[in-house]
Amino acid sequence: GQNIDQPTEMTATEGAIVQINCTYQTSGFNGLFWYQQHAGEAPTFLSYNVLDGLEEKGRFSSFLSRSKGYSYLLLKELQMKDSASYLCASMDSNYQLIWGAGTKLIIKP
Amino acid sequence: GAVVSQHPSWVICKSGTSVKIECRSLDFQATTMFWYRQFPKQSLMLMATSNEGSKATYEQGVEKDKFLINHASLTLSTLTVTSAHPEDSSFYICSAKVLSDTEQYFGPGTRLTVT
Numbered sequence: 001g002q003n004i005d006q007p008t009e010m011t012a013t014e015g016a017i018v019q020i021n022c023t024y025q026t027s028g029f030n031g032l033f034w035y036q037q038h039a040g041e042a043p044t045f046l047s048y049n050v051l052d053g054l055e056e057k058g059r060f061s062s063f064l065s066r067s068k069g070y071s072y073l074l075l076k077e078l079q080m081k082d083s084a085s086y087l088c089a090s091m092d093s094n095y096q097l098i099w100g101a102g103t104k105l106i107i108k109p
Numbered sequence: 110g111a112v113v114s115q116h117p118s119w120v121i122c123k124s125g126t127s128v129k130i131e132c133r134s135l136d137f138q139a140t141t142m143f144w145y146r147q148f149p150k151q152s153l154m155l156m157a158t159s160n161e162g163s164k165a166t167y168e169q170g171v172e173k174d175k176f177l178i179n180h181a182s183l184t185l186s187t188l189t190v191t192s193a194h195p196e197d198s199s200f201y202i203c204s205a206k207v208l209s210d211t212e213q214y215f216g217p218g219t220r221l222t223v224t
């Protein structure tokens with residue numbers, strides 16, 4: 001079956017670094033997406049990885065290992081506005097997104 | 110670019126009535142639109158995938174006669190919740206993509222409350 005696993009909740013301190021992990025099992029693979037979702041709002045795109053390795057985009061970086069079915073989202077210099085849910089989604093062979101349940105990130109001052 | 114709008118942003122309706130939600134791609138032509146539902150503290154659940162000019166493909170467990178989807182043009186898809194019940198209260202989100210692109214662009218969502 002198809003499955004996406006990510007932690008339910010994480011807590012971090014303002015200014016620190018946090019890594020949110022995601023493991024996936026999907027029928028075929030056409031890339032791994034990370035989205036940010038603030039409460040009551042729609043998801044916004046953060047990153048897309050289809051090749052192994054690290055993609056850096058400002059304070060956010062995303063890593064993919066296809067052989068391990070594993071990805072992580074790394075957030076640096078955390079700000080209070082980064083408090084949100086972070087959704088991992090794998091695109092399967094039909095180009096359909098399979099979503100994880102999301103990781104709620106709580107930032108403390 | 111790649112802006113998707115939804116209307117209305119929120120709606121309250123009485124049990125038994127029908128509600129129509131519009132999803133528009135404002136600055137691109139969307140070959141495919143997706144409709145999602147999200148209950149509080151849960152992830153997105155794909156309800157159906159619609160391609161312009163053809164019938165929508167519904168996910169298992171989603172009643173196609175209750176959730177009517179029309180994708181009449183490359184910029185507009187509508188979801189009609191028929192005979193709404195309180196358990197249909199949820200956050201409905203659409204997304205759109207073009208054939209050659211892997212990314213889905215999300216609308217802002219519609220909060221439906223059925224009383």
